[in-house]
């Protein structure tokens with residue numbers, strides 16, 4: 144990088160007889176600036192006289208620079224600026240650095256202590272800046288530094304006068320930055336901590352040694368260079384380190400429950416935790432932004448209140464991004480071993496998307512007091528006595544994207560009295576940009592909290608639906624991992640029941656149990672892969688009841704029945720034969736049947752596809768179709784492939800795919816010497832064509848025999864990614 148220079152610029156540095164000011168003056172002088180070295184010449188409390196400024200001027204001149212000493216008090220700032228104009232004919236840079244201390248505990252602080260500090264720091268900076276301002280405006284150029292202090296920003300015992308003055312300088316910077324903007328006057332604040340005459344008695348010796356003003360000088364010099372882009376910025380620097388500081392504003396809260404309510408001391412007290420909640424705090428740069436933010440919040444509040452009616456709602460926020468979607472997908476058994484899961488696990492996948500059951504999470508209102516407050520008098524619900532009983536979600540608007548912010552309204556529906564136990568039903572509405580995205584309903588089974596003479600059933604509950612009384616149309620199974628609950632909980636449900644052996648045994652389980660939502664996620668994936676074309680946008684709604692706990696490591700078997708666009712399902716644990724999810728269904732927008740579905744990783748092999756044997760000819764037609772859809776990729780693969788499809792151990796069909804020959808896109812090439820020959824069973828070829836079995840995995844498992852170029856064979860996988868409709 145070219146050296147940053149100040150040739151032709153005139154700089155005034157106040158308090159430049161020593162410490163920081165001296166370091167600034169020397170550095171600017173060595174880079175071509177003509178420097179006015181101002182110093183009243185005094186000890187830390189400003190008392191006494193010296194000729195420090197002369198010594199600094201001499202040092203600059205000795206190194207070939209240009210400088211002049213000035214002994215005026217900053218309170219007469221115009222005289223200092225005059226020194227610059229008289230000697231050099233202009234002024235470009237003003238560094239307000241001069242300062243003194245009058246430390247006293249507040250009890251002992253006199254008017255004089257207060258006034259003197261304000262006079263030197265605040266009035267002094269005002270006077271010098273005011274005197275230079277007109278010149279800066281006229282020449283449309285100016286660089287100003289105010290010097291603040293951590294004592295002001297954080298407070299410091301014994302420095303009430305100094306802290307107040309130093310924060311005053313931040314306010315001065317903020318306003319001058321606005322007023323100077325159109326004249327190219329940039330006003331910024333440095334918060335330095337340096338070894339100087341001001342700090343030498345205060346700091347431990349070793350810190351004092353290391354805190355060289357020379358380490359801060361380059362930061363300030365850059366901040367007054369013509370290339371410095373910012374204005375109104377506060378920079379904290381010490382020990383060769385620098386960082387920006389700014390204020391942030393929490394989300395805040397309207398201090399009442401309904402628009403018609405008064406704001407009372409009590410409502411303020413009740414809502415105080417939200418007043419001081421700094422989660423999701425943001426930085427607002429301008430006063431206008433604060434006003435807009437405020438108006439939006441109040442309008443939001445009024446709109447929400449209309450939605451709330453007379454009900455008791457809790458509003459929560461939920462933000463997610465691609466990482467949350469991928470973590471969730473892993474939590475419900477998606478795996479890289481299954482190529483069709485890749486779109487749920489890889490943010491750069493061209494069809495990357497979130498799984499539908501992920502969007503139940505915002506509606507679970509885990510942070511709200513919804514559940515506990517819904518309980519009848521004398522009854523309670525917390526992590527010690529609840530089980531997830533039932534879950535429902537229905538998508539209303541556009542399918543949510545791969546990142547977003549939701550606002551969620553959750554409200555209690557009813558608490559059912561089931562004899563010894565209670566069931567608390569809660570609804571949530573999930574909004575994005577004020578549009579309703581989804582509705583959820585959850586039933587929480589509360590152990591031992593029934594018997595309050597409440598209703599046994601609710602008309603407002605979304606009911607489970609019995610499965611048809613016939614053998615399932617399709618079955619998919621997948622083993623959950625031993626660490627499934629430990630992984631799933633990272634998506635937000637930290638209930639210790641799923642991780643802590645002591646909590647689990649205290650609740651009567653042999654070990655931590657799987658989240659109901661995790662089991663549901665597995666089965667929802669199976670349904671989606673089997674009948675929904677693995678396309679979340681096809682998903683309209685899901686309802687399920689958790690009827691028995693699942694232990695991590697057990698194998699989930701999803702039995703499915705297709706009835707129109709509804710897929711009834713129930714889930715069993717293979718090892719015990721127990722039904723764990725019952726009365727469940729998924730409503731699809733479109734049924735994409737014939738897919739072999741999802742099963743991989745630690746999962747058992749995919750169940751045989753329903754609908755009888757596949758016709759090799761139809762399969763081949765499908766492959767041709769996929770190749771045709773992906774001409775560019777096919778061309779980039781190149782190679783001649785021969786397929787041998789075997790049925791009952793015998794080659795039933797074989798053909799050649801010549802990806803070098805464009806003719807392949809139009810029809811089957813009649814000849815061609817294969818450089819790669821694939822031998823695969825009919826079923827596995829279907830799985831490859833459907834994208835649920837990668838050629839690589841098939842090869843490793845010995846299901847796909849390859850003679851010739853394995854790389855070419857592997858590359859064929861993406862061509863066949865869409866589900867086979869055979």
Ligand SMILES: CCCCCCC[C@@H](O)CC(=O)SCCNC(=O)CCNC(=O)[C@H](O)C(C)(C)COP(=O)(O)OP(=O)(O)OC[C@H]1O[C@@H](n2cnc3c(N)ncnc32)[C@H](O)[C@@H]1OP(=O)(O)O
Nearest residue numbers: 508509514530531532533561588638658659689690691692
């Ligand atoms: C805001 C914070 C939210 C946080 C939520 C999520 C927190 C999570 O961390 C918690 C979890 O994920 S827990 C894991 C998943 N859930 C489970 O494992 C529960 C499995 N189910 C069971 O064990 C039993 O069904 C059991 C024990 C629930 C009921 O069994 P029984 O007592 O034998 O019930 P039964 O005699 O068959 O029926 C009695 C009445 O209750 C109704 N009912 C049964 N199961 C229900 C269920 N799962 N949900 C809702 N209602 C249910 C029955 O219909 C019956 O009522 P009625 O007599 O009126 O027909």
